[in-house]
Amino acid sequence: MKERYLNGDSEALTFEELLDETNQLDLSSRQKQWLLTEALPDNPRITINDSGKYAYKPVFNIRDRKSLIRLLEKYDSRGLGAIAYEDIKESLPNADRIIKFLAEKNQLIVITRPVDKKKILFINNLSLSFNVDEEFQKAWRSIAVEGMDETKIEEYLKNHGISSMQDMNIRKSIPIQKRKDTKKRKSNFRKLNNHLDGLLQDYSDKQP
Template sequence: MDPALLREREAFKKRALATPAVEKRKPKSDDFSSRKPAKKAKPSAFSAISSSKPKHGKSGSFDYKTAPGTSQYKFSVLAKIINYMKTRHQNGYTHPLLLEEILDETKQLTVTIATKNWLGTEALPNNPKIQRLPDGKFVFKPKYHMKDKKALLRLLDKHDQNGLGGILLEDVQEGLPKYEKAIKALGDRVLTITRPIDKKKVLFYNDKDCQLNIDEEIQKLWRSVAVDSMDEKKIEEYLNRQGISYVQDTGKKIAPMQKRKKVGNRKRKFKTLNDHMGNVLVDYTSQGASELGGIKTG
């Protein structure tokens, strides 16, 4: 390479290093000083309407579930009335009330007119736990109407005689004021059994006239004989060997329906009505033609 060019190249590098250079700094993303202030957006009609609505709840947002006029709000008012009427009946206050009195005692006087009309015309009259009287008042309607312990005992006795079994404790609690005191006063005349399926308590009438005093020795003998692996036929044979008579089932036995036999394809026999013409009629079949001898079949 030409040495003159090399000398010029080295001189150019020295001049370039000696000349100071100024770099423009790029603005960073978090440098807000270089940005222009944003223009404020004009409030829209939707934001103005939403800001004018009342806000409920801890978060400050609008809660549509508890807002007056919604179905959730209506049913919450109805549930509060039903629970109050039930508790009131259980405490012995069974006199009817007007709708305004119920709303006053449940502290719900701020309900809307539409909700009040819905309660008075649809919700309360059609509810199975509330009864509307002819004078327009409402009263709680339990499954069983009982005033005292004697009414409870009569109801349990009636269920026992009709073979209906017992009554759930929750139904007694719903219809009998101060039910615990009444059950305690009846003592051993009422039996309380807990169902193993749903753990609900059931009350039964304890009929003492049907109780029998059996000697303990007989009870031990009865429990000592195991009949788990024996059917009715084996028990019957055992009693016959021991010379013990037993009661047989005298009920009418229904005979099983007999199946109809399927009818086969039988050849139908047709009755001939021209037997008297046997000597006159001529057989034109192949066999008859051969017998005649003079007729050929094509």
């Protein structure tokens, strides 16, 4: 089914049409049951529509070079990294020819990973392009960092008198000043009508 899809035929097939397409009409009923209940439903590259027909499910829904460019741009803008060459080949008809054309037009970049020799694709974001001095390029390429982790790289820089960037954005804690307890001042109350002192009598306990 993948071959049909990559050749431009994405029409879904019934189960019998699928068996005919793959020359497996002589399967036993047990084998057919296994295909219907396990093999086909569990296949991540097969989709079953509402009519019960089967179709190839590509890794990415791309059909031409424009949709490939849009996909790579989306990965670039969202910081998702590269896309595997093999995933594009399983999704895009005439993938090799389209990738070669776009690479020659400087619209995408193909890189072979040194670890597993697999190819990956990046969009060539020309807005990030800038010229680097040739002497700096030579100095950069003269330093071998393959197989070195961040700690070893930092040690190398220190041994050559180069300090690495440190986190300078350290917030200083501001001490909280305690409020001083204000002493309560004793209020001096003035006694009113001092000139009447001794002249007033209490008549509250006297009956009228």
